[in-house]
Amino acid sequence: MAGPVSLTLSTDVVPFAIRAERLEILVVRQPAGWRLPGGSLGAGENLDTAASRHLTEQTGLGEVYLEQLYTFGRPRQGVGTLAVAVAYYALVPTGALAAGPAASGAATAWISAEALADLRSDHADIVGLAHRRLASKLAYSTIALQLMPERFTLSELQAVNETILGEPLDKRNFRKRILALDCIEATGEMARSGGHRPARLYRAKRPGQVDFIK
Amino acid sequence: MAGPVSLTLSTDVVPFAIRAERLEILVVRQPAGWRLPGGSLGAGENLDTAASRHLTEQTGLGEVYLEQLYTFGRPRQGVGTLAVAVAYYALVPTGALAAGPAASGAATAWISAEALADLRSDHADIVGLAHRRLASKLAYSTIALQLMPERFTLSELQAVNETILGEPLDKRNFRKRILALDCIEATGEMARSGGHRPARLYRAKRPGQVDFIK
DNA sequence: TTATGTTAGTGTCTCATTAACACTATTACA
DNA sequence: TGTAATAGTGTTAATGAGACACTAACATAA
Structure with missing residues (x-):
């Protein structure tokens, strides 16, 4: 030894x-x-x-x-x-x-x-x-939330997932899945970001914590 | 430093x-x-x-x-x-x-x-x-095969999985899943091990290699 | 004021996968 | 020859995943 x-x-x-x-x-x-x-x-x-x-x-x-x-x-x-x-x-x-x-x-x-x-x-x-x-x-897991700012829109979260995976995701299926995880909640505020319909802002329910799915 | x-x-x-x-x-x-x-x-x-x-x-x-x-x-x-x-x-x-x-x-x-x-x-x-x-x-993955002897029966492989998971598995579903993975093959021999119907013996198709599923 | 461009938001149907389930087959041994 | 023990085999129902198109709300320019 x-x-x-x-x-x-x-x-x-x-x-x-x-x-x-x-x-x-x-x-x-x-x-x-x-x-x-x-x-x-x-x-x-x-x-x-x-x-x-x-x-x-x-x-x-x-x-x-x-x-x-x-x-x-x-x-x-x-x-x-x-x-x-x-x-x-x-x-x-x-x-x-x-x-x-x-x-x-x-x-x-x-x-x-x-x-x-x-x-x-x-x-x-x-x-x-x-x-x-x-x-x-x-x-x-809900690990993607660790890359998000405190408040974010669902489209932003989807874009982060797509960027990491390198492939596009279906908008409706993505939203269904994420909301079913019960890991984020709407803040009530809206993101006003230009010439289009404003998006709801969300935040992590348990920031800093990564949950595993199923 | x-x-x-x-x-x-x-x-x-x-x-x-x-x-x-x-x-x-x-x-x-x-x-x-x-x-x-x-x-x-x-x-x-x-x-x-x-x-x-x-x-x-x-x-x-x-x-x-x-x-x-x-x-x-x-x-x-x-x-x-x-x-x-x-x-x-x-x-x-x-x-x-x-x-x-x-x-x-x-x-x-x-x-x-x-x-x-x-x-x-x-x-x-x-x-x-x-x-x-x-x-x-x-x-x-097919990692369970690394715990098996060179030749084994499907019932033995199932028992190994059950032991590790700590829960019983359905026999028919297990066999379907394993065979669909295309990771083992029948040797043609039978295990004669007592007062019951003999079981087919299988071996790993790629011994030493662990395949990931999907 | 109105039209246009841009992104947000929302359900249903189909297909694939998974989970539940019970009987016959073959052997050893009494 | 009967009994005990394990091997082997398909179908159906339920669930989850993937495909898919339109309306809503805002900013801006005409």
């Missing part, structure tokens, strides 16, 4: 948000190209805390939904050296975005979750895995 | 098998009580390899299905010390069992996956999580 010659442990976070009807991720500048937010563990710090802290420090984002994704153990330069990375993904509500990058220490950028050429390949793999996980969770 | 004061990384494996119509796990003797197989990483070893190696060394089990479950970071005795454990679960086919514990170095025992009083609470939590993950995967 000899320990390894050398081992490092870090967290990597894939911060997702919907911006301009696209699924984007927030990345941090590094000498060559960009990387996911993340880093090593502080003294006495646990994994979730470290992931959350690095996200905040490097991007300025506050409290967001954070979920562990997978742990990778990748050999690095130098025989006997292993870099262990615990990957997370975060869901940033629209609206928490503006404050984010501005307050950050490092240089950050939002990039498309599907154009990952500027990321190292291991980080691009993590983003792909996170995207698939997120898409599959749409089918059996 | 200071590193932690102290950090250990290890793997823990939940080795499941079906024995006597019960879901059981294989545990290893330790000074007080029992623990899951597992341990720290060797030089240059990656996570999956380490989990597999510890399982083999401590239990004598050979090649089995192994899947990463979750990574826990738990503070330990001593401030600033974190024990990171990457948890896996393994599915041991009936038939690979006999050879297992016999050839092992450490003292091992099979115990019920539902009576975990002899395990430390963190290990018991891992077993519970693994059990839930396994049960949910039954619904959308």
Whole structure:
């Protein structure tokens, strides 16, 4: 049971948000190209805390939904050296975005979750895995609400689902399904947003909580 | 980005098998009580390899299905010390069992996956999580085949599913579903096992491979 | 003031899937 | 030859999912 010659442990976070009807991720500048937010563990710090802290420090984002994704153990330069990375993904509500990058220490950028050429390949793999996980969770949980602002219309929620899944959804079937879940409620207000009929505004009944379906 | 004061990384494996119509796990003797197989990483070893190696060394089990479950970071005795454990679960086919514990170095025992009083609470939590993950995967994958011997009857496969789910299944619906998946085939042989009609024997079409449904 | 463009909002029908259900077949053994 | 035990087999009803088109309400421009 000899320990390894050398081992490092870090967290990597894939911060997702919907911006301009696209699924984007927030990345941090590094000498060559960009990387996911993340880093090593502080003294006495646990994994979730470290992931959350690095996200905040490097991007300025506050409290967001954070979920562990997978742990990778990748050999690095130098025989006997292993870099262990615990990957997370975060869901940033629209609206928490503006404050984010501005307050950050490092240089950050939002990039498309599907154009990952500027990321190292291991980080691009993590983003792909996170995207698939997120898409599959749409089918059996209310996780999409974590990407929404406090108040939103049903059309906006549908657009978020469509963006993540990469396919259009039927408007009536979508509304039926969502309302049957009993996870959102009308606020009574309307969104007046231009030359057309105003939309009802909704909010999550249990914000911050992700329910599983059935 | 200071590193932690102290950090250990290890793997823990939940080795499941079906024995006597019960879901059981294989545990290893330790000074007080029992623990899951597992341990720290060797030089240059990656996570999956380490989990597999510890399982083999401590239990004598050979090649089995192994899947990463979750990574826990738990503070330990001593401030600033974190024990990171990457948890896996393994599915041991009936038939690979006999050879297992016999050839092992450490003292091992099979115990019920539902009576975990002899395990430390963190290990018991891992077993519970693994059990839930396994049960949910039954619904959308052919993972149950990894617990079966090379040849088996449909009734045996049904019993395995029922044991994991903890509820009875309808015989006709089960057979329809499984056969429609096109994941097993009849060998042509019959299981003659006592005072009743013999059952057809089946085998996995793609042993070692887990297919996802739909 | 009226017409036009734009998005919001609403039900029904069809098809596919799932769930419930009971009897005959084949063997070992008494 | 009868009995006990498990293997094997279809149909029907209920439920859920998917396809589908029109009216409502507002802003703006003519």
